[in-house]
Amino acid sequence: MNNEAEKILADKNIKPTAMRILVLKELLLQSDAVSLYDLEQKFDKVERTTLFRTLNTFVENSLIHKIDDGTGAVKYALCEKDCTCELKDLHLHFLCTKCGRTFCLKDIPIPSFQLPDNFVFETANFVIKGVCPHCHK
Template structure:
């Protein structure tokens, strides 16, 4: 039986290995973004730190996941939903960090707002991170 995980890996011409399956599965089953630490904790009992680093890097390179900047200087990763492919990410959505539960979410439906820059400035990319209370925590 070919699982969704196997399929994604094959489509990206990656060898199907235990660690890749495990880590990719984490992203498919979890809502929200994962920090490196989360992944290491959840998959790291079985795999080496280095393998986790390399696997994440591979996934980013292939456009399977994308990184999310955070104010506290920790990198988080989330699945790319749309048309990302090798070497090119096209994430035009904003990211939301819940200050209550700490989870990071891609708000796919909220596109990045237009920003009016001063004269002489040319914009090529805009990152928006909103902090607040998420839908699950608003009680």
């Protein structure tokens, strides 16, 4: 598993430090997006600032992407292998109103659109709210 994490980091041109491998391994175990707070709970002795810096490095290198699901806490999820986090790579996200988990709907790209003149695109958050399969029983 260490090797897998190291390879993923190398693929994204990120230097594989012990800390980065540790954080990536944790992210690989997640099935939904995690907040900085969620991650902090998983490590005993890791400073929040260190964790935050590590996540930022991952974001800058398109290893993970940030999701603003409207809950106030930014969440993070792993990107696809060839993701460059451009408009073409963006997908829908799903926020479960029962359990509060946020999922990547990687197979559903955000709808294409044409902005009116003089509006410059920066980023988009497409968040669907509803009940996830775990809670819908």
